[in-house]
Every structure is written in structure tokens, then in C-alpha cells.
Amino acid sequence: MLKENIELSESLGASFKEIYGEDVIMTIADYAKANHITDLYIGMSGQDRKQTVSKRLTKLLPDIDIHIIPDERSELQPSGLRNRRETERYIIKDTMKLIFIMTIATIVSLLFYHSSYSNANIITVYILAVLVASIMTSEKRFGVLAAVLYILLFNFLFIDPRFTLRVYDPSYMVTYFVSICAAVLTGTLSAQMKESMKNAKDSAYQARVLLNATKLLEKAETEDELFTITVNQLIQLLGRDIVLFSIEDNRLSSPIHHHVRGQSETESMSESDIEIANWVYKNRTRAGAFTGRFSDSCYQFLAMITGEEVYGVIAIDMNDREFTEVEQTILLSIIGECSIRMENRRIARERENAVILAESERFRANLLRSISHDLRTPLTSISGDAYTLMNSESELSHDERLQIYTDVYDDSMWLINMVENLLSISKLNEGVKLNKTAEVLEDVLEEALKHVDRHVSEHKIVKCFDHEFLMAEMDTRLIMQVVVNIVNNAIKYSSEHSTIRVSDERDGGDIVVRIEDDGPGISDEDLPHIFDSFYTGHHSVADAGRSLGLGLSLSKSIIEAHGGSITAYNVKPHGAGFSFRLKIKEIA
Structure with missing residues (x-):
């Protein structure tokens, strides 16, 4: 029955613990x-x-x-009967233990007596009985009573003349006195042993708290979680209210009170206590109650410190009760563990920032190198065409002049598209907030197709838009740039008269836009790197040729900034495809 009840309680979320004592x-x-x-x-x-x-x-x-x-x-x-029974129960329980122990000792002593053992052996048996009684009973007085019974029984049963309480040998008085002292000493040692058992249980519990705290701190992902776990574990360990001061802009934040009963709230503290907290923060040492500094405070203040960095100050309501040695050890261990975790997070952030900075510098160097190289070709072409028109326009036929105008237009449009990409990259890198508005996706796609490369006339554009009225929140200019980049990519690397298909559809809570061509497709070698910055591929994919290799990388950044995703794939029997997702905007 007990096992069934335990299993039932655990199935309902209860925790079952066995305790001993x-x-x-x-x-x-x-x-x-x-x-x-x-x-x-x-x-x-x-x-x-x-x-x-x-x-x-x-x-x-x-x-x-x-x-x-x-x-x-x-x-x-009745209450009177309850009180009497309560008292009687413990007296009877210890009395029965005492009677049982002394009875066994007497029986063994009688066996020794009839076996011609000396009285010294009998005395040893009774002294052992006194020791056992002192340990087994709850109060010291039963140990003394056991010693008195031992004296009476030994004198009555084993000392001549037997069956009287007369003492003819004065040396036995010394034995009796030693027995009484042994009983008192044993009772004291028994109490100390029980206290040691209690301390051992406390130590085991506190060690478990430290282990649990360490495991929880390992799972924490933010500084707020580290603070919360630390405070909760300290409350569980100490059973005292705790006030937390975190660090904000190199100074202490407002105090947050965490109560034993579970509430956490921002409360005002006295100016003197706040001054103590600031003193601890600046001097990186404990102060307050039961210390040599500011001992009039009811709080003890401890800094959460590792090396030269202070991560917070904890104030513990002492309630006029000093920490035990074990509490002190576990307290400092938990605070130290939290400080180490915060130090590790700080070091990890610094390393991450260093990596980001190095990556940013590498990106900037590659960008400048690519710009200086790629700007030279169109600018040289424009400059040469302009020089030809200035010096030889009258000698050129109409078709030759038209070709030069077309080349200048193509080169200038390429420069405009490149500058747009660079401006968008700068905008995203600086974390500029997107200018999102609710737009009809079909209208955005139609407008984007009007701004693609002029060579689009050499291809067939097939538009397959969903009949449903699909809307999404987007930065219209950036989404149009994504479509332009992908379509221009298809125009560059598909043969003339090829088909480019642009479609959209609803997929659950998302809108999926697909842009596919029937060109040569993307090689397996290039597909994993298709969205990498400055990647131009090995087989004329992405922004290869006269290109920085930024168009598709930028497109990915734009879509992800909108909370969506973009993928590249090959279509059958041949061709490349790109699809991106945006969250749909439901119309109320």
C-alpha cells in the first residue's frame, strides 16, 4: 500500500525523500x-x-x-488525556529500554556469577549496559538512572551478604562513584554524538545544495539567470532574506529584495545600508553585521568578485544570528561559483567581440580591395566611351553611337546596383531599424521586376502569383533589392531565350517566394557557399565575373533581418532556384 501511494504521488509530480534518524x-x-x-x-x-x-x-x-x-x-x-499520554509515552518508552537493557545485563551477570567469573567481569557487563542505556535513551537522566540501578543490582545480587543493600567493602564505593561519572560522561558523549550526526546531515544537505547550484549555474544562459539561481540557492541554504545589487554602468543598481517566502520585489533600503553596499563595491570586501566594518547594520554585505571585476553585491539579512562555519563555507562557494560563471561569460563576450572585430576588419579589407578592382573596369569603360564621343562623334555611325550609349548605360547601372548593395550592407551592419510596412507581396514583386537588368528582354519572365491576397510586413526597398539581385543573377548566367519563373504561395503562416531559371544550375561544390560574401564560385555562379560577390550574401542578410529564411537549390531537369520566406500579415 505504501509503495502504491509513493508511486501515485511521484506520478502526480511529488518528490519522495527518505530521511533517517x-x-x-x-x-x-x-x-x-x-x-x-x-x-x-x-x-x-x-x-x-x-x-x-x-x-x-x-x-x-x-x-x-x-x-x-x-x-x-x-x-x-480530551486534551488533558492527550498531554498525559504524550508525557507517559516517552517516559515509558525510555523506561522500557532501560529495564530491557538492565535485565539483559543482569541475566548475563548471573551466568557469569554461577560460572565462577570474578566480580570484575560482572562490573564490566553492567558498565557496558550503562553505556548502552545512555546512548539508546533520549535524555541524560536515564543514563544516570542506569548507573544507580547497576549499583543497586550489583550490590543486592552479587556482593556478600547477598540480597541486601549493605556495603562491607569500602572499595566498592569508589567503583560506584566511577560508574556514576561514567554514566554522566557517556550521556554527554551521546549528546555530542547526536549533535555530530545532525551536523553530518546538515553538511550533506549543504553539499547537495552546492552541487545543485553548480549544475544549475552551468545551465544558465544569461546574467539574470545566474543572479536568480544564486539568490534562490542562498535562500534555500540560509533561510534568510537576500537583497541583490547588480552592476549597471559601473555602479550599483537599485536593490532587489528576495524573500524566503518567494517574493522578489524592488524595495527601498536605508541610506546607510546603500552606502555600505557602495563601500563594499568600491573596496571589494565584506562588511555589515558580524564583521569589523559597519557592524550596526542588520545585513551582511558580500561582493561577487573575480580577479579585478565586481559583478554585484549581495546583502543577507542576518536576523541577529551569525553564519555557522559550514554555512559560511557553502555561501562563499556559491557566490564564488556564480562570479566565476560571470567571469567566463565576460571572457567569452570579449573573445566573441574580438572575432567579430577581426571579421569586420577582414570584410572591410576585402571590400575595399574588391571595390578598387571592380570599379576600375566600368569607370575605365565609361571614361573611354566618353572620350570617343567627345573626339569622334561625327565620324561614328548611328548604330555605333547607340552601342556606346548602351555600354555607358549598362556600366552606370552596374555601378548604381553595386552602390545600392553597399549601402544596404552598411545599413544592416549598423543595426539600423528596418522601415517595415504592410505591403501586398504581388505588388512588390511586380515593381521589383521593373528594375532588373535591361537584358531581361532577352528572357521569358513567367509570373505565377497566388490568387489569395497575400500581405507581409517588410522594408519594401530591401525586399525589392533581394528580388532584383536574384533575378539579375538568373539573367547573367542563363542563356538567351531561357525562362525565369517568379512565383509566390502561402505555406501555413509564411509566404514563400520562388525564383527559378532553366540555366545550367549550381554545382555541388558551390551550393554550400552560394550565400558567402565575396564568393563568386568556380563555374560562373552567383555574382561572378564583374561582381563583388555580395548580392546573394546581402539577400540572405535582408531576409534574415525580416525574420525569414532563404535557400538555394537546383531544379530538374536543369536550372537554379532560390526561395525565401516571410511571415504573412493577416488582415483583420
Whole structure:
């Protein structure tokens, strides 16, 4: 039945723990205090036990609500009877233990006596019984009572004249005195042993808290999570309210109070306490209650520090109670672990920033090198055509002049497109907020197709737009640039009279735009790198030729800035395809 109930409770999300101890009530009370339990539910399996448990736990746990779940067969007892039974139960329990131990010792001693063993052996048996009684009973007085019984029994049963309490040999008085001292000493040692057991349980619990804290801190992804985990673990460990000061702009933030009962809120602190917190932040050492500095405060302040960096200040409400040695050790360990995690995050950010900076410098160097190289060709061509027109226009035929005009137009449009791409890259890199508006996608696609390369007339554009009225929030100019870049890419690397298909469709909550051609397609070698900056491929793909290799890379950045995705693929039987997704804008 018990196993079934445990399995049922665990299936409903409860946590089951087995705890051990000599005194069940004390063990429950210690566990409840250590885990900061607010409500305690106890099943009643018998009248006497129910009253004993509730009474003792009420005294031991005055701040915890104790609920008794009654048995259907239980009957209420008068309060006077409950109190008497509570007292009698513990007296009878320890008395029965004492009687049992002394009875066994007496039986063994009688066997020794009739086996002609010396009285010294019998004394040893009784002293052992006194030791056992002192350990097994709950109070020191039962150990003393065991010593008195030992003296009486030994004198009555084994000292001549037997069956009297007369003492003829004065040396036995010394033995009796030593026995009493041994009983008192044993009782004291027993109490110390029980205290040691309690400390061992506390140490095991606190070690478990530290292990749990370490595991949780390993999973934290942000500084706020690190602070929250640290504060919660300290509250669980210490059972005290905690105030957290994080660091904002190289100074302490407003204090956030975390209470044992679970609330977290911003509350005002006294000016003196805030001054202490700032002093701890600047001097990187503890202060406050139970320290040599600002000891009048009710808080103890500790800096979360690693090396030269301070990540926060923690103030702990001491409640006029100093930390135990174990609490102090675990407290510093948890704070130190949190500080190390924050230090690791800072170092990781610095490394990431260094990588980004190096990548940015590499990108800038490649960009400048590519610009200086690629601008030379169209500018040289424009300059040469202009020189020809200035000096030999009258000698040129109409068709020759028209060809020169066309070349100048193509070169200038290429320069305009390149500048647009560079401006868009700069805009995205600087984190400029996108100018999003709700637009009909079909209208944007139609407008973009009006701005593609003039050689589009040599190809067949097939538009397959969804009949549904599809809208999306977008930066119209940037989305048009994506379409222009992809279509121009298809125009460059598809043969004349090839077909370029532009389509859109709804896919769940997304709009999917596809641009496909029937050209040679993209090689397997180039496909994984098709969206890389400055990548021009090995087989005349992407922005190869007179190109910076930025068009498709920019297109990917634009789509991702809109929260969408873009992919490249090959179509069958031949050709290249690009598709990108945008979140659909539902019309209310």
C-alpha cells in the first residue's frame, strides 16, 4: 500500500525523500527547517501517535503550518488525556529500554556469577549496559538512572551478604562513584554524538545544495539567470532574506529584495545600508553585521568578485544570528561559483567581440580591395566611351553611337546596383531599424521586376502569383533589392531565350517566394557557399565575373533581418532556384 501511494504521488509530480534518524520527530523537524518547508501534512495512523507528533512538531516548528490528516477510525481524546499520554509515552518508552537493557545485563551477570567469573567481569557487563542505556535513551537522566540501578543490582545480587543493600567493602564505593561519572560522561558523549550526526546531515544537505547550484549555474544562459539561481540557492541554504545589487554602468543598481517566502520585489533600503553596499563595491570586501566594518547594520554585505571585476553585491539579512562555519563555507562557494560563471561569460563576450572585430576588419579589407578592382573596369569603360564621343562623334555611325550609349548605360547601372548593395550592407551592419510596412507581396514583386537588368528582354519572365491576397510586413526597398539581385543573377548566367519563373504561395503562416531559371544550375561544390560574401564560385555562379560577390550574401542578410529564411537549390531537369520566406500579415 505504501509503495502504491509513493508511486501515485511521484506520478502526480511529488518528490519522495527518505530521511533517517534516531528520533523521528526531530528528524522531520530538522528536514523541514533545512528545506524551508511552509506546510507540513501528517497522516494519523493512531490516536496517541497523532497527538504526540502534532504537539512536538508544533513546539519544534512554530512557523510552519502543520496539518493532520485523520484516519476514519480515529476518535478525539480530551486534551488533558492527550498531554498525559504524550508525557507517559516517552517516559515509558525510555523506561522500557532501560529495564530491557538492565535485565539483559543482569541475566548475563548471573551466568557469569554461577560460572565462577570474578566480580570484575560482572562490573564490566553492567558498565557496558550503562553505556548502552545512555546512548539508546533520549535524555541524560536515564543514563544516570542506569548507573544507580547497576549499583543497586550489583550490590543486592552479587556482593556478600547477598540480597541486601549493605556495603562491607569500602572499595566498592569508589567503583560506584566511577560508574556514576561514567554514566554522566557517556550521556554527554551521546549528546555530542547526536549533535555530530545532525551536523553530518546538515553538511550533506549543504553539499547537495552546492552541487545543485553548480549544475544549475552551468545551465544558465544569461546574467539574470545566474543572479536568480544564486539568490534562490542562498535562500534555500540560509533561510534568510537576500537583497541583490547588480552592476549597471559601473555602479550599483537599485536593490532587489528576495524573500524566503518567494517574493522578489524592488524595495527601498536605508541610506546607510546603500552606502555600505557602495563601500563594499568600491573596496571589494565584506562588511555589515558580524564583521569589523559597519557592524550596526542588520545585513551582511558580500561582493561577487573575480580577479579585478565586481559583478554585484549581495546583502543577507542576518536576523541577529551569525553564519555557522559550514554555512559560511557553502555561501562563499556559491557566490564564488556564480562570479566565476560571470567571469567566463565576460571572457567569452570579449573573445566573441574580438572575432567579430577581426571579421569586420577582414570584410572591410576585402571590400575595399574588391571595390578598387571592380570599379576600375566600368569607370575605365565609361571614361573611354566618353572620350570617343567627345573626339569622334561625327565620324561614328548611328548604330555605333547607340552601342556606346548602351555600354555607358549598362556600366552606370552596374555601378548604381553595386552602390545600392553597399549601402544596404552598411545599413544592416549598423543595426539600423528596418522601415517595415504592410505591403501586398504581388505588388512588390511586380515593381521589383521593373528594375532588373535591361537584358531581361532577352528572357521569358513567367509570373505565377497566388490568387489569395497575400500581405507581409517588410522594408519594401530591401525586399525589392533581394528580388532584383536574384533575378539579375538568373539573367547573367542563363542563356538567351531561357525562362525565369517568379512565383509566390502561402505555406501555413509564411509566404514563400520562388525564383527559378532553366540555366545550367549550381554545382555541388558551390551550393554550400552560394550565400558567402565575396564568393563568386568556380563555374560562373552567383555574382561572378564583374561582381563583388555580395548580392546573394546581402539577400540572405535582408531576409534574415525580416525574420525569414532563404535557400538555394537546383531544379530538374536543369536550372537554379532560390526561395525565401516571410511571415504573412493577416488582415483583420
